Amino acid sequence: MxxxxxxxxxxxxxxxxxxxxxxxxxxxxxxxxxxxxxxxxxxxxxxxxxxxxxxxxxxxxxxxxxxxxxxxxxTNSKNHCHFYCEVCGEKKHITLQNIGALQKGIRGKMCHFQIDVVGICEECLRK
Known part of the structure; x- marks a missing residue:
C-alpha cells in the first residue's frame, strides 16, 4: 500500500x-x-x-x-455500481467508465458515488 x-x-x-x-x-x-x-x-x-x-x-x-x-x-475504485435482476435475484458489480452525464446533473464536485440499477438480466429476458 x-x-x-x-x-x-x-x-x-x-x-x-x-x-x-x-x-x-x-x-x-x-x-x-x-x-x-x-x-x-x-x-x-x-x-x-x-x-x-x-x-x-x-x-x-x-x-x-x-x-x-x-x-x-x-482497492480499485471510489465508485460502486450494482445491477440487480428483479426476476432471478442475480447481482452483478458493474463499472461505469463514462460518468459525464451524471456529473452534469450535479452542482458542485462529485467525489464518489454508489448506484443500484434494478432490471431484468439477459438470461431472464431470453426465457
Missing part, C-alpha cells in the same frame, strides 16, 4: 494483510479476506481484519461501500 502519512504501527500481520488485499482484483468482504488469510495464518481473528480494514479506509488505501446492508471493500 502506498500512503503511509498517518501514524501506524508496522507489524508482520499488516504486511500480510496489505499483500492479500492487493491480490483482490474486485470487491471483497472482510469475511472473504479473513478466509483467505486463515489458510496461512489460522489464528488471525476477524476482529483483526475489521481493525485493519477500518484503518486502511481511513488512510485512503481501501474504499468501503454498502452492498445489501453490509460493507464490501475495494
Amino acid at each position: 502506498k500512503n503511509r502519512t498517518l501514524k501506524t504501527r508496522f507489524t508482520s500481520q499488516k504486511v500480510i494483510l496489505e499483500s492479500e488485499v492487493e491480490d483482490f482484483t474486485s470487491f471483497f468482504t472482510a469475511e472473504e479476506l479473513h478466509g483467505k488469510i486463515r489458510r496461512s495464518f489460522p489464528k488471525i481473528g476477524i476482529a483483526t481484519i475489521y481493525r485493519y480494514l477500518k484503518s486502511a479506509v481511513e488512510r485512503g488505501e481501501v474504499h468501503s461501500f454498502q452492498c445489501e446492508r453490509r460493507a464490501i471493500y475495494s
